[in-house]
Amino acid sequence: MNSNANPVSARRVYKLPSPTGVALSIMQLCEDEHVTVGQIAKLVQSDPALTGRLLKQANSLAEGLRPVMSALEAVNRLGLQSVRLLALSFSLVDQHGRGECEHFNYTLFWSHALLMAVAVKNLGEMLKLGMADELFSCGLLSRVGCLALATAYPVEYSALMARGLKPQELLSEERKALDTDHIAMTDRLLKQWGLPGALIEPLKFHETPEANTYAHGTRQWRLVYLTHLSLLIANFVLHPSNESAFHISELRLVAGKLGLDESEFTECVDDLLRQWRAWGNSLSVQVKDVTSFAAMKESQLRPDQCPETQWFKVLVAGEDAQMVDVINTYLRDECKYETLTTNNSQDALSLALKFKPHAVLTQGSGPLISSTRLCQAIKSNDWSQHIYVMMLLENDDEHHVVAAFDAGVDDCLPQPVHLRCLHARLQAQARYVRISEAWERDHKRLSMAAEDLAQSNQRLQHSALTDPLTSLANRRAGLHTLAQAWSSASRKSTPFSVISIDIDHFKSINDVHGHLVGDDVLKLVSECLQKQARKEDTVCRWGGEEFLVICPNLELREGAYMAERIRQAIAQQPYTTDSHSIYITASLGIVTWDSYVASIEQLLGSVDQALYAAKRGGRNCVAVHAKQQVRVLKVA
Numbered sequence: 001m002n003s004n005a006n007p008v009s010a011r012r013v014y015k016l017p018s019p020t021g022v023a024l025s026i027m028q029l030c031e032d033e034h035v036t037v038g039q040i041a042k043l044v045q046s047d048p049a050l051t052g053r054l055l056k057q058a059n060s061l062a063e064g065l066r067p068v069m070s071a072l073e074a075v076n077r078l079g080l081q082s083v084r085l086l087a088l089s090f091s092l093v094d095q096h097g098r099g100e101c102e103h104f105n106y107t108l109f110w111s112h113a114l115l116m117a118v119a120v121k122n123l124g125e126m127l128k129l130g131m132a133d134e135l136f137s138c139g140l141l142s143r144v145g146c147l148a149l150a151t152a153y154p155v156e157y158s159a160l161m162a163r164g165l166k167p168q169e170l171l172s173e174e175r176k177a178l179d180t181d182h183i184a185m186t187d188r189l190l191k192q193w194g195l196p197g198a199l200i201e202p203l204k205f206h207e208t209p210e211a212n213t214y215a216h217g218t219r220q221w222r223l224v225y226l227t228h229l230s231l232l233i234a235n236f237v238l239h240p241s242n243e244s245a246f247h248i249s250e251l252r253l254v255a256g257k258l259g260l261d262e263s264e265f266t267e268c269v270d271d272l273l274r275q276w277r278a279w280g281n282s283l284s285v286q287v288k289d290v291t292s293f294a295a296m297k298e299s300q301l302r303p304d305q306c307p308e309t310q311w312f313k314v315l316v317a318g319e320d321a322q323m324v325d326v327i328n329t330y331l332r333d334e335c336k337y338e339t340l341t342t343n344n345s346q347d348a349l350s351l352a353l354k355f356k357p358h359a360v361l362t363q364g365s366g367p368l369i370s371s372t373r374l375c376q377a378i379k380s381n382d383w384s385q386h387i388y389v390m391m392l393l394e395n396d397d398e399h400h401v402v403a404a405f406d407a408g409v410d411d412c413l414p415q416p417v418h419l420r421c422l423h424a425r426l427q428a429q430a431r432y433v434r435i436s437e438a439w440e441r442d443h444k445r446l447s448m449a450a451e452d453l454a455q456s457n458q459r460l461q462h463s464a465l466t467d468p469l470t471s472l473a474n475r476r477a478g479l480h481t482l483a484q485a486w487s488s489a490s491r492k493s494t495p496f497s498v499i500s501i502d503i504d505h506f507k508s509i510n511d512v513h514g515h516l517v518g519d520d521v522l523k524l525v526s527e528c529l530q531k532q533a534r535k536e537d538t539v540c541r542w543g544g545e546e547f548l549v550i551c552p553n554l555e556l557r558e559g560a561y562m563a564e565r566i567r568q569a570i571a572q573q574p575y576t577t578d579s580h581s582i583y584i585t586a587s588l589g590i591v592t593w594d595s596y597v598a599s600i601e602q603l604l605g606s607v608d609q610a611l612y613a614a615k616r617g618g619r620n621c622v623a624v625h626a627k628q629q630v631r632v633l634k635v636a
């Protein structure tokens with residue numbers, strides 16, 4: 001495809017945030033595998049601001065160590081990879097403090113990014129999830145995709161920003177408008193700049209942690225929640241809202257998921273707020289003067305700081321300018337609502353789209369049809385149908401009232417409007433909005449808790465039935481499978497075979513090479529068994545160095561072949577280290593269900609007898625228990 005055909009993608013090629021000057025030279029020099037610390041330190045020295053910031057970083061990491069005083073010492077202490085990432089990060093902060101994208105708030109972006117940087121670093125270090133400088137850069141650049149979109153598409157992105165989208169709407173709107181989104185852009189840039197892949201991947205889920213597919217509790221999973229928690233902290237500090245109570249409980253919930261208790265978490269947040277302010281001074285990034293997390297929580301929750309109605313937004317649309325003005329002044333000054341007005345009902349819908357009011361007052365003094373149309377339009381859109389629409393009727397006769405309700409209004413008031421009546425009705429609606437928002441929050445919290453519970457139940461169930469060393473089914477799960485196979489075989493009179501495998505002289509492997517090697521040998525044998533088993537077979541660790549393979553629909557003859565194949569596979573796959581190989585063999589017993597076998601215990605007793613016969617027969621061989629007799633099949 002001709003790239004010029006799409007001006008947006010053409011611009012993308014060269015207009016992205018990138019390091020310049022000394023930082024760029026450092027990044028280029030670091031690509032040379034023979035570069036020395038001295039060469040990098042010399043470059044660092046040529047930029048006094050960078051030297052100062054690296055010294056600060058090097059000294060902050062080294063509690064109790066002698067303070068470093070020179071660029072060379074700082075580079076030595078931090079390491080080349082850290083210096084590279086920090087130089088990149090600082091350069092981006094310096095270069096992109098402002099830009100062309102009119103409605104993109106560059107100051108807020110960096111303030112937020114810096115708070116995320118310190119949060120990811122501090123919490124990540126506390127949770128032992130990575131190296132401090134890598135975590136810092138990862139946090140700082142975790143949303144660099146937003147800056148990239150503002151840089152690459154200043155006009156289009158400015159239009160998106162002007163719409164005041166909710167965070168959860170931003171991604172899809174970016175994709176619609178730009179055919180990409182900030183998460184994809186962040187991913188692309190971080191890969192290009194060489195941040196560690198192990199940090200970049202989990203970062204993709206920092207806004208939507210519930211979408212991650214990592215196993216619960218793994219490092220990757222914890223990194224997802226670490227970056228999500230850092231995002232919540234930064235949002236809480238920098239975007240206080242009337243939903244503070246909800247955000248605080250969300251913060252607690254996520255901190256709890258990461259195993260942080262309340263006081264530990266509060267202390268850590270206070271500490272990172274202090275460091276955020278210090279970094280703000282050093283990087284000339286504007287930060288908020290926040291004293292402590294506890295104080296913030298309190299002030300955000302104090303009713304006098306957040307009047308009960310300040311959050312409630314009303315759009316007043318009507319052609320009678322004087323009346324609109326009177327109503328607006330009353331709602332804004334007396335009722336403390338956030339208001340917006342228009343005298344043109346044609347504009348009202350597009351204004352509603354931007355302003356996202358909780359209520360729309362439409363005045364029917366002009367042709368009633370325009371108010372009715374506005375109401376129909378509001379009620380027919382997904383995004384606006386929940387908005388409370390009140391029509392102010394010039395004439396409250398039966399015909400007009402019915403027509404208004406037919407159009408979908410939620411309420412009507414006759415003119416002249418009694419302002420206190422209007423207020424009372426809007427108050428009732430505000431209460432309703434509050435209750436439904438609280439219900440949604442509770443619902444979300446409950447679903448999160450239910451999801452947690454379901455996950456921990458799953459984990460419990462899994463660990464109750466799984467051998468932790470080999471991840472095979474354990475004895476308990478094996479017994480359950482045996483019972484199922486037994487009942488199916490008795491019902492349908494179909495055969496099933498059980499093969500018992502015991503590693504030969506395993507004790508001496510432990511004695512000679514140590515238990516860790518012994519463990520590895522057990523894992524190797526279990527992998528080998530899984531490879532040899534059919535899809536419908538169950539391989540389980542029966543105990544110690546003994547395994548059981550339960551094979552439905554397998555007759556004795558085929559079972560004996562399979563046992564022999566297993567024996568050979570184990571014998572042909574030694575455990576190898578750099579210095580030596582350990583040759584492993586196993587003895588195997590096999591029995592097939594037959595109607596003369598009275599119980600599972602008897603079946604297990606028979607397979608045991610076969611196994612001991614194989615051991616007595618010289619090991620590394622298969623013995624069969626059939627027709628009340630035991631026979632060694634083959635001695636290797």
Ligand SMILES: Nc1nc2c(ncn2[C@@H]2O[C@H](COP(=O)(O)OP(=O)(O)OP(=O)(O)O)[C@@H](O)[C@H]2O)c(=O)[nH]1
Pocket residue numbers: 469502503504505506507508510514515516517518519522543544545615619
């Ligand atoms: N490394 C390791 N060793 C284990 C584990 N479970 C059991 N063992 C060891 O397995 C060894 C089994 O030894 P024995 O029962 O004497 O059997 P063996 O040495 O294989 O001898 P034969 O079966 O007669 O060939 C013991 O030393 C146990 O301590 C485990 O999970 N890891």
